[in-house]
Amino acid sequence: MGEVIVITSGKGGVGKTTTTANISTGLASMGKKVVMIDTDIGLRNLDVVMGLENRIVYDLVDAIQGNCRLKQALIKDKRFENLSLLPAAQTKDKTAVQPEQMKELCQKLKEEFDYVIVDCPAGIELGFKNATAGADKAIVVTTPEVSAVRDADRIIGLLEAAELRNPTLIVNRLRPSMVKKGDMMDINDMIDILAIELLGVVPEDELIVVSTNKGEPAVLDMHSWAGQAYRNISKRITGEEVPLISLDADSGLVSKIKKFFGFQA
Amino acid sequence: MDLFSKIMGRQGPSSKNIAKERLRLVLVHDRASISPQILDALKEDMLNVIANYMEIDRRGTEITLNSDEDSVALIASIPVLKMNRSSQNSQRSARY
Structure with a gap:
């Protein structure tokens, strides 16, 4: 029996879909059988991030309403045959899916897959309730900004109300150089405020833009710093203990000058 | 804030601390809506x-x-x- 993990955040644009794509691909590259579900009906995006947008025939709503068999709606990944995507419907009504149906769907999928990774839409309405309905665990994604952390706090409260206790946190788009200058909240600040366990930290990385342009998850790019962070997070999900990557940004000119003058960097 | 930054003309509390304080306050209110x-x-x-x-x-x-x-x-x-x-x-x- 597999495990259903929902990736959520409250606020939009913090990297839920990127995180879903990278974690799922990371787990698949470790040989796990993985399926991703995009639950953002009307605003689907996981398909383009994965580079699978041209292969969609059926979608989540088709599978739930019985317009096709569940197997027919699952799109096989190009890179890993043990990775599949169940895309969201783009043109159907948001209310086409209800939490009870999602629960049933997740139940079916986890009989066959090691991991069912659910990409949750932004917001706290029906889409959120659908995405969390069948989940065993939750991962909350935030960025080091007041607005994103505030929404994460609200989401953690709602997850607990939905009996999804002990969610873990991914801090995305951290800029170590700004943290060092005191112009960005650091990991401990956010852990203190939100009082949840840290699953991983993903540094800001231009290669994420490049990989999204190409439809190839950064987790497969051995030169990408963010990709390394996602590889570590994937390993932690399987229970492996991996230390946090060192986020020392000591390559800048200023820190070189500081070192030259003997200041503590 | 270290000496070097001071020489470079940075003054006042770092914006990170402003963010933390604002967040603390807004969460007290958010969480109080029971x-x-x-x-x-x-x-x-x-x-x-x-x-x-x-x-x-x-x-x-x-x-x-x-x-x-x-x-x-x-x-x-x-x-x-x-x-x-x-x-x-x-x-x-x-x-x-």
Whole structure:
């Protein structure tokens, strides 16, 4: 029996879909059988991030309403045959899916897959309730900004109300150089405020833009710093203990000058 | 903030600390918006404890969460009808 993990955040644009794509691909590259579900009906995006947008025939709503068999709606990944995507419907009504149906769907999928990774839409309405309905665990994604952390706090409260206790946190788009200058909240600040366990930290990385342009998850790019962070997070999900990557940004000119003058960097 | 930054002309608290303080305040308010059911349950529990020590007017009791600009307070107004001296003794004797 597999495990259903929902990736959520409250606020939009913090990297839920990127995180879903990278974690799922990371787990698949470790040989796990993985399926991703995009639950953002009307605003689907996981398909383009994965580079699978041209292969969609059926979608989540088709599978739930019985317009096709569940197997027919699952799109096989190009890179890993043990990775599949169940895309969201783009043109159907948001209310086409209800939490009870999602629960049933997740139940079916986890009989066959090691991991069912659910990409949750932004917001706290029906889409959120659908995405969390069948989940065993939750991962909350935030960025080091007041607005994103505030929404994460609200989401953690709602997850607990939905009996999804002990969610873990991914801090995305951290800029170590700004943290060092005191112009960005650091990991401990956010852990203190939100009082949840840290699953991983993903540094800001231009290669994420490049990989999204190409439809190839950064987790497969051995030169990408963010990709390394996602590889570590994937390993932690399987229970492996991996230390946090060192986020020392000591390559800048200023820190070189500081070192030259003997200041503590 | 270290010396180098000061020489470079950076003044005042770092923006990270401003962010933390603003976040702390906004979350106090966000988290204070608890549901009426929870507030009712809290009221019931509080009154039961207080009733061990004094006779109170349950109907005249008011419990609210008051948010100020920079703080949130639980405010309870509980009319006392009679102080119950004997219950203190009985509580104590029950404990020993």
